[in-house]
Amino acid sequence: xxxxxxxxxxxxxxxxxxxxxxxxxxxxxxxxxxxxxxxxxxxxxxxxxxxxxxxxxxxxxxxxxxxxxxxxxxxxxxxxxxxxxxxxxxxxxxxxxxxxxxxxxxxxxxxxxxxxxxxxxxxxxxxxxxxxxxxxxxxxxxxxxxxxxxxxxxxxxxxxxxxxxxxxxxxxxxxxxxxxxxxxxxxxxxxxxxxxxxxxxxxxxxxxxxxxxxxxxxxxxxxxxxxxxxxxxxxxxxxxxxxxxxxxxxxxxxxxxxxxxxxxxxxxxxxxxxxxxxxxxxxxxxxxxxxxxxxxxxxxxxxxxxxxxxxxxxxxxxxxxxxxxxxxxxxxxxxxxxxxxxxxxxxxxxxxxxxxxxxxxxxxxxxxxxxxxxxxxxxxxxxxxxxxxxxxxxx
Amino acid sequence: xxxxxxxxxxxxxxxxxxxxxxxxxxxxxxxxxxxxxxxxxxxxxxxxxxxxxxxxxxxxxxxxxxxxxxxxxxxxxxxxxxxxxxxxxxxxxxxxxxxxxxxxxxxxxxxxxxxxxxxxxxxxxxxxxxxxxxxxxxxxxxxxxxxxxxxxxxxxxxxxxxxxxxxxxxxxxxxxxxxxxxxxxxxxxxxxxxxxxxxxxxxxxxxxxxxxxxxxxxxxxxxxxxxxxxxxxxxxxxxxxxxxxxxxxxxxxxxxxxxxxxxxxxxxxxxxxxxxxxxxxxxxxxxxxxxxxxxxxxxxxxxxxxxxxxxxxxxxxxxxxxxxxxxxxxxxxxxxxxxxxxxxxxxxxxxxxxxxxxxxxxxxxxxx
Numbered sequence: 001x002x003x004x005x006x007x008x009x010x011x012x013x014x015x016x017x018x019x020x021x022x023x024x025x026x027x028x029x030x031x032x033x034x035x036x037x038x039x040x041x042x043x044x045x046x047x048x049x050x051x052x053x054x055x056x057x058x059x060x061x062x063x064x065x066x067x068x069x070x071x072x073x074x075x076x077x078x079x080x081x082x083x084x085x086x087x088x089x090x091x092x093x094x095x096x097x098x099x100x101x102x103x104x105x106x107x108x109x110x111x112x113x114x115x116x117x118x119x120x121x122x123x124x125x126x127x128x129x130x131x132x133x134x135x136x137x138x139x140x141x142x143x144x145x146x147x148x149x150x151x152x153x154x155x156x157x158x159x160x161x162x163x164x165x166x167x168x169x170x171x172x173x174x175x176x177x178x179x180x181x182x183x184x185x186x187x188x189x190x191x192x193x194x195x196x197x198x199x200x201x202x203x204x205x206x207x208x209x210x211x212x213x214x215x216x217x218x219x220x221x222x223x224x225x226x227x228x229x230x231x232x233x234x235x236x237x238x239x240x241x242x243x244x245x246x247x248x249x250x251x252x253x254x255x256x257x258x259x260x261x262x263x264x265x266x267x268x269x270x271x272x273x274x275x276x277x278x279x280x281x282x283x284x285x286x287x288x289x290x291x292x293x294x295x296x297x298x299x300x301x302x303x304x305x306x307x308x309x310x311x312x313x314x315x316x317x318x319x320x321x322x323x324x325x326x327x328x329x330x331x332x333x334x335x336x337x338x339x340x341x342x343x344x345x346x347x348x349x350x351x352x353x354x355x356x357x358x359x360x361x362x363x364x365x366x367x368x369x370x371x372x373x374x375x376x377x378x379x380x381x382x383x384x385x386x387x388x389x390x391x392x393x394x395x
Numbered sequence: 396x397x398x399x400x401x402x403x404x405x406x407x408x409x410x411x412x413x414x415x416x417x418x419x420x421x422x423x424x425x426x427x428x429x430x431x432x433x434x435x436x437x438x439x440x441x442x443x444x445x446x447x448x449x450x451x452x453x454x455x456x457x458x459x460x461x462x463x464x465x466x467x468x469x470x471x472x473x474x475x476x477x478x479x480x481x482x483x484x485x486x487x488x489x490x491x492x493x494x495x496x497x498x499x500x501x502x503x504x505x506x507x508x509x510x511x512x513x514x515x516x517x518x519x520x521x522x523x524x525x526x527x528x529x530x531x532x533x534x535x536x537x538x539x540x541x542x543x544x545x546x547x548x549x550x551x552x553x554x555x556x557x558x559x560x561x562x563x564x565x566x567x568x569x570x571x572x573x574x575x576x577x578x579x580x581x582x583x584x585x586x587x588x589x590x591x592x593x594x595x596x597x598x599x600x601x602x603x604x605x606x607x608x609x610x611x612x613x614x615x616x617x618x619x620x621x622x623x624x625x626x627x628x629x630x631x632x633x634x635x636x637x638x639x640x641x642x643x644x645x646x647x648x649x650x651x652x653x654x655x656x657x658x659x660x661x662x663x664x665x666x667x668x669x670x671x672x673x674x675x676x677x678x679x680x681x682x683x684x685x686x687x688x689x690x691x692x693x694x695x696x697x698x699x700x701x702x703x704x705x706x707x708x709x710x711x712x713x714x715x716x717x718x719x720x721x722x723x724x725x726x727x728x729x730x731x732x733x734x735x736x737x738x739x740x741x742x743x744x745x746x747x748x749x750x751x752x753x754x755x756x757x758x759x760x761x762x763x
Contacts, residue, residue: 001404001464002397003678009396072396265756279753282746289745292752293693300398300671307398321664378653384663385656389636392651 005076012069013076019053020084036209040166043090047121050089056119057095060103064115071310075303078251082258093163094118094125096252098171101241105188105229114169114190128158128172128191128215129238136379138173139182139235143217145174145189151221152176152189154197157214160373164200164213167193172217173238176231186234188241190226197221207365243315245374250322251302257295257330260363263356264288264337271340278340287336294329301325317387320380327370327377334364398674400468407461408468414445415476421723424477428586428726433479434515434554443512448486451615452494456502457510463615467622467677471670474626477726479587481515481551487619488550488612489516492559495608495615496566501601505557505568517555519546519593527739529609532563534595540602542567542595543575552578552591560593560600566609567600574598585733587726614680614691617738621673621694624702624734627727628666631709634724635659638713649712658708665701672697689751696744702731 005013025046034042050056051065059074060066069077089095099118102110117123134141143156154174161170170191177185191198197220202210229237268279268288278284301322309315337360338345349358371377385391400408418441427433442448451466452458466487473482486509493506493516508514523545524531534544542560552558552571560567569576575596583590636659639650649655672694679687706728710717717724739747 001400001674001678003675004682005396075396262756265753268753269756285749285753286742286745288753289696289748293696293745293748296690296693297668297672297697300675301668303398304667304671304674310397311399318667320660321667324660324664325668378657381657381660382653384660385650385653389656389659389663391636391639391656391659392648394651394653394656 009070009072009076012073013080016055016077016080017084019055020080020086023049023053024084024086036211037166040090043087044121044124046087047089047091051120056089056121057099057115060099060115060119064103064111065119066115071306074251075306078254079299081252082254085259085262086255088252088255089121091118091121091124092252093127094123094169097127097241097244098125098169100244101171101188101237102190102228104240105237107225109225110190110228123168124163124166126161126163126167126170126193126213126215127241128161128170130160131157132159136376138238139186141173141175141186143172143174144178145176145187145222147176147224148221150224152187152224152227154189154191154217154220154222157216159203159212159214161200161213161215162211162373164193164215165202165210169193170215171228171241173234176234180232183235185232186238187231188228188234188237189222190228191217191220191222195220195222205366206368207362242375243317243319245323250298250326251306253326253330254295254299254302257298257326257333260333260337261292261295264291264333264340267355268340284340287339291329291333291336294325294332298322298325298329317383320375320383320388323374324377324380327367327374330370331367334360334367338364404465404468407465408472411445411447411469411472412475414441415472415478419476419478421477421726424479424587424726427479432481432551432553433587433589434481434551438480439482439515440512442482447482448490448512449510450486452490452506452510453502456507458506463618463677463681464674466615466619467673470619470622471626471629474623474730475630477587477627477630477723477730481517481554483588483619483623484517484551485509485515485555488518488616489555489557489559491615492518492566492609492612493568493603495612496603496605497608498604501568501603508556514556515551515554516557516559517549517552519549519552519558519560521548522546527743529561529563532561534560534562536562536564536567536600536602540567540600542569542598542600544595546593546595548581548590549578549593550588550590552593553580553589558593559603560595561609566603566606568603569595569598569600573600583733584729587730588733610688611680613738614687617691617695618673618676618680620734620737621669621676621698624698624731625666625670625673627731627734628662628669628698628702628705631705631724631727632659632662632666635662635709635712638716642714642716655712658712662705662708665705669694669698669701689748692744692747692751695738696741696748699735699741699744703735706731 047056054067057066058069058077062068099115102114131141145152145154170193172191173186173188175185176187197218199216201214203212203214204210269277271278273281341360344355345360347354347358348361382394386393427435446459449458450461450469454460490509522533536542555571558569558571560569575598577594578591581590581592639655640648642649676690676694679690709724716722
């Protein structure tokens with residue numbers, strides 16, 4: 001165990017820190033006032049800036065636009081981004097899930113074609129996994145793909161597709177062999193969202209926003225060259241993607257959590273409670289300290305996981321604890337924020353009196369989705385029970 | 396940067412695990428638990444032979460000179476084995492305090508025999524108010540180093556040769572046979588670590604040279620206690636998963652049922668998260684990092700709640716068996732409760748964290 005930075009890591013940190021100090025945009029606190037599209041363009045611009053500075057997809061191989069950074073440099077990267085109060089990047093799924101999947105399973109042509117455009121945010125990606133009848137039981141999905149010459153013809157429906165409304169490309173899991181056992185007949189493909197027959201419809205969430213979509217495929221022709229990995233072995237590819245989603249994706253959330261914690265601490269000092277700042281209230285202090293500690297433990301769990309991945313090469317099922325931890329922590333945190341802010345916490349961005357443009361009412365509602373998206377807490381606990389602890393399969 | 400164990404750290408951990416499994420299986424812990432002081436002289440000399448009694452202390456005093464991360468790994472294993480007796484009290488609590496607060500002569504006198512396995516020691520801190528805050532210590536030594544007053548919850552005092560008494564005007568090494576000193580057992584939940592009340596009446600003590608070392612010693616002891624708790628949690632988890640795999644109801648192992656499986660998953664999450672927190676705290680202490688005190692409080696806060704919860708879940712999954720004396724879980728559960736309050740419970744440490752990161756937040760200045 002050695003948490004001191006090596007000479008290389010120290011140089012990396014110094015270089016990044018100095019780059020961030022002159023490049024992190026300061027005006028973005030007000031971005032929430034803008035519409036979803038305007039906000040998205042803001043994040044896209046920021047990602048381009050990172051890319052041009054050589055800071056997007058740092059762990060990716062150099063020949064595809066990354067810098068071949070070690071896993072520990074990635075840890076440093078997210079810590080520094082959080083420390084600098086930097087915004088998130090736009091192409092969240094492309095950077096965190098789909099790029100790493102293409103790197104692990106894709107052909108040379110696919111890597112050349114897609115990776116750079118993920119990094120510079122020229123092409124935004126979404127992920128077509130869940131279906132109306134295949135949520136937690138993902139392998140039960142029914143979207144059908146039949147080979148016709150050198151194309152697959154795809155019919156079916158995907159749902160809960162984040163960023164579907166503005167995505168250029170989508171990683172889909174489809175059924176290529178309906179006769180095979182459910183895990184054995186699946187294939188992963190890359191779909192151009194502008195293909196004829198792709199129809200994206202917005203799904204309004206409980207937050208009022210339409211971050212998610214339904215995506216319909218009607219006789220959509222996908223070149224066979226767009227298959228990732230082997231035909232009918234898509235389950236392994238999909239699990240590879242999901243391992244990234246559960247295991248390492250959470251690292252980027254530090255940025256948001258630390259920013260939220262800092263802001264809530266600030267509000268605790270400026271909010272009055274029983275004639276004194278709320279930060280002096282013994283109960284509020286307990287709750288804030290609990291949040292602070294849990295955010296720190298999330299970071300430490302993540303660091304240990306990265307160390308383990310750097311010795312084994314791939315994220316494993318233990319990653320499920322990261323997913324449970326970040327999602328349930330955010331729900332507890334948002335509740336503490338509500339307790340601190342009282343009725344102000346419920347105000348939406350339209351109210352003149354809203355604190356932080358209604359961020360807190362949005363955050364509270366949005367956090368309910370955390371324990372559902374990317375594999376429900378129940379599924380994560382099944383994974384730990386069966387794959388980590390060796391208990392019998394429960395379903 | 397690497398948040399995994401080095402090869403030599405893994406060797407230390409594995410050999411400790413083997414040592415405790417061989418020398419202190421749970422049957423031995425149960426046997427000692429029924430004795431007066433839960434202490435066994437033979438086991439003690441074996442601990443010394445392994446170098447465990449001097450693990451983190453300088454070689455010039457007969458120690459092994461390893462770091463705090465190594466200490467944490469050892470304590471995780473002793474916790475897993477539910478090692479009874481004064482090892483934690485002597486080596487971790489008293490040893491660290493002498494190391495941090497004693498002069499070279501005092502270390503030669505008090506620390507070296509601990510390293511060599513020749514003596515045992517304890518620390519008397521708590522008073523009637525049961526507060527772990529040093530500001531709540533009232534006992535005062537007279538100008539000539541005589542102590543009069545009462546200390547409570549003094550661990551393993553009956554087998555200690557030296558008791559380090561924390562007064563508000565210094566830390567004093569007191570011979571356990573010194574005049575005016577009387578001990579009385581305070582039987583509690585944890586049968587493996589006995590506690591005593593300590594009365595002092597004009598009892599002579601030797602003042603340790605550097606009382607400012609107290610917080611550092613407390614930090615090390617707190618992190619080591621958390622490691623011991625993590626070992627106990629791991630054992631409770633292992634026992635519970637094993638039981639869930641073998642116990643059958645409705646024709647299948649109860650671990651097949653998600654109501655059971657999810658509790659096991661939570662035990663795993665709580666154990667692993669406590670482990671991450673204490674590894675970091677050990678590292679921060681070793682490096683004397685600026686956030687070391689916060690890191691220790693985070694670890695103790697989280698593990699204090701987690702070790703209790705892990706025990707609750709383990710007993711529940713064991714059903715009626717979990718409620719029997721025969722089952723080992725309650726032994727860990729008792730230790731977990733004692734450890735939960737030792738050096739401050741979760742509430743105590745949340746307040747500490749608040750003082751360190753809420754009160755000192757840069758926003759205080761900005762909004763003022």
